[in-house]
Amino acid sequence: MRLKYSDVRRATIGALNRGKQLSQMVVERMRIAALNRAPFSEATKQLISMKSANVGLYRVSFFDGSLLPNNELFITIRTIPAVADYIRCSEKTVRRALKSNGIVKNKWLVSSSPVSAVKTKSSMLN
Structure with missing residues (x-):
């Protein structure tokens, strides 16, 4: 994170999704998006x-x-x-x-x- 954020702000952002369970639909969408993502080019690798x-x-x-x-x-x-x-x-x-x-x-x-x-x-x- 950027240096301008306070420790309180960092803790708040860090705790935002902690402990949450994603639904099966969201997990499936993330999986499909990852599978459809283009592979890295050789230059990027x-x-x-x-x-x-x-x-x-x-x-x-x-x-x-x-x-x-x-x-x-x-x-x-x-x-x-x-x-x-x-x-x-x-x-x-x-x-x-x-x-x-x-x-x-x-x-x-x-x-x-x-x-x-x-x-x-x-x-x-x-």
Whole structure:
């Protein structure tokens, strides 16, 4: 709530519907409205993910410097769970690698990038 509301006003608004039971008709209308609601777009899902997740940019490349399957030297991924999915290991392994030398499975090199890094098409991975 806004800061201009007093504590009494907040308590009154909070207690407004407390303890009330909704009728079956109202519950059914709410259910139908929720089912008919359009799903979030991919852009909206990414914004929600970026605002709610502990986001950083993580740079993933092969340890030997060879090219990735998409013919790039590295890929930038936004979250640690997405990095773990990409290189097929656990999140804990990625976190340990980030604390030490960044090498995962003697194959991957993972490093954290500054957040102000330029976003590429590959950075849109969750």
